[in-house]
Amino acid sequence: MMRIAINGMGRIGRLLFRRLIDMDGIELVAVNDIMDSDNLAYLLKYDSIYGTFTGTVVHAPGAIVANGKNVKALQQKDPTLLPWKDLRVDVVLECSGSFSSREGAEQHLKAGARKVLLSTTGSADIPLLVYGFNQHVLTNEETIISPGGCMTNCSTHILYILNAIGIKSVQCNILHSYTSRQELVDAPHKQFRRGRAAAEAIIPVEIDLQQSLERLLPALKGKIASVSTRVPVANGAMADFTLQLEQETTRQEINKLFATAAANEYKGIIEYTEDPLVSLDIKGNTHSCVIDGTLTSVVGNHVKLIAWFDNEYGFTTRMIDLLGKMA
Ligand SMILES: NC(=O)c1ccc[n+]([C@@H]2O[C@H](COP(=O)([O-])OP(=O)(O)OC[C@H]3O[C@@H](n4cnc5c(N)ncnc54)[C@H](O)[C@@H]3O)[C@@H](O)[C@H]2O)c1
Known part of the structure; x- marks a missing residue:
């Protein structure tokens, strides 16, 4: 016990x-x-x-x-x-x-x-273990560990899989429900925009996603930029990735890559769907990310990929998974 x-x-x-x-x-x-x-x-x-x-x-x-x-x-x-x-x-x-x-x-x-x-991700001197990616490096010696944040858990797998084709650069915008680290009505805040009324506006906020992704995927150092846009819903997130790949690809190739991953080695971590989802549909979903194949688009080597996740339920699922490895 x-x-x-x-x-x-x-x-x-x-x-x-x-x-x-x-x-x-x-x-x-x-x-x-x-x-x-x-x-x-x-x-x-x-x-x-x-x-x-x-x-x-x-x-x-x-x-x-x-x-x-x-x-x-x-x-x-x-x-x-x-x-x-x-x-x-x-x-x-x-x-x-x-x-x-x-x-x-x-x-x-x-x-x-x-x-x-x-x-959450925690400081850089705390081992960062994203379940389904590198949890196997956990040893019994580690006394403090981080499971990453909800955005890291979504993004790591996506970038790792796409880097099999080769990523030149990636811009990521996580459209995310508001959280308690924003204000409900206008108030002073160190990050000015986090102090604006959360349910009244689309609010871009600074995040540390890029740093945690570079720790997990050092091959992508200098190739990632990220922002989060807080939107007036209380739950759910939609990650919007725009990537330049090393070579040209097709929508079919990208979707096949993720559908295959979701059905095999990433089962339970990644889901692939072609249902026309909205953020409410993701409530209670246990996956780290749900790839929305209907929204994938490709122009030459320029790829747009959309993934949904429940920032609370999906994330706590990964914490519980990791807890199971901490005996
Ligand atoms: N909400 C999300 O979507 C989400 C997702 C992933 C990770 N996280 C991370 O999880 C952490 C908590 O987020 P949350 O959304 O649950 O925040 P929250 O504000 O809802 O909860 C924080 C709780 O901690 C309590 N608290 C504050 N100081 C304390 C202290 N000294 N001792 C004990 N309790 C104290 C507060 O009273 C509050 O109940 C944050 O680091 C956040 O980044 C949140």
């Missing part, structure tokens, strides 16, 4: 809670957030994206009881003060977004956890 704690019960932390509570081989022993646990229990029960929890979830003093299982609920801002040693926590799922550097994540180890799995 792997003993798990979740630090940061936001969108990602709560979705992991819902998915892990009844999972074989997992014991969810504690959650921690700076917010009150009765509020967390309420948000676990009623979710604006994925609907009402199908089991039972109630708040008890110092605990959240879900499907009859008692999960300790802590309210501690400083991770070094968390009782991970007493609770014999094997892995902390660090989902607060506040401890994504090595120094930050190490605080959970100091508190007595054996290992930490981030919910």
Whole structure:
């Protein structure tokens, strides 16, 4: 039985809670957030994206009881003060977004956890393991690991597969639902545009996707540019890749490449579809990316490829996959 704690019960932390509570081989022993646990229990029960929890979830003093299982609920801002040693926590799922550097994540180890799995890319000194790409390099020695972000999980496979033809350059724009790292109404923000009303505008934001892709695919260093455009929907993302390949290709060749990958070695990681999807259709999809073959277009060696993903559900699926490798 792997003993798990979740630090940061936001969108990602709560979705992991819902998915892990009844999972074989997992014991969810504690959650921690700076917010009150009765509020967390309420948000676990009623979710604006994925609907009402199908089991039972109630708040008890110092605990959240879900499907009859008692999960300790802590309210501690400083991770070094968390009782991970007493609770014999094997892995902390660090989902607060506040401890994504090595120094930050190490605080959970100091508190007595054996290992930490981030919910984002993290600093460059933390091993970056994208499930379905390089998770096999994980050794038992690693105590802090990163699964990449949702955008990295989508893009890595696509660029790796297309680089079999040869990529000269790639421009990537991830059209992404708004997140809590934006403001709902206009407010001051270090990245000015993230401070603009999230549900009112199409908002380009700076991202670190290029850096993580260059770490994973060093052969593409200097060939990648990326931006994310936040759009007024609460869930879902559409990645739009424009590539110059080393040689001319066809729409049929590109689609065949991805349809074959999805049906074989990338089964469960990549999906290929020719259905006329919109972003809502991707809700609850467990794949890292869903290639939309209807939108592939090619002019000579110039390729446009579109992939959908559920930034929450698809991503937490990969975190859970990676967790399974952390025994
Ligand atoms: N939402 C997404 O689509 C998505 C996808 C992939 C990765 N991520 C990454 O996951 C992380 C969390 O994202 P989110 O969307 O769940 O954010 P969120 O804002 O919904 O949740 C963050 C939670 O952490 C809590 N928190 C803040 N400081 C804390 C502290 N010191 N100790 C404990 N808890 C604390 C907050 O109260 C909140 O409940 C971020 O790093 C984000 O980049 C998010």
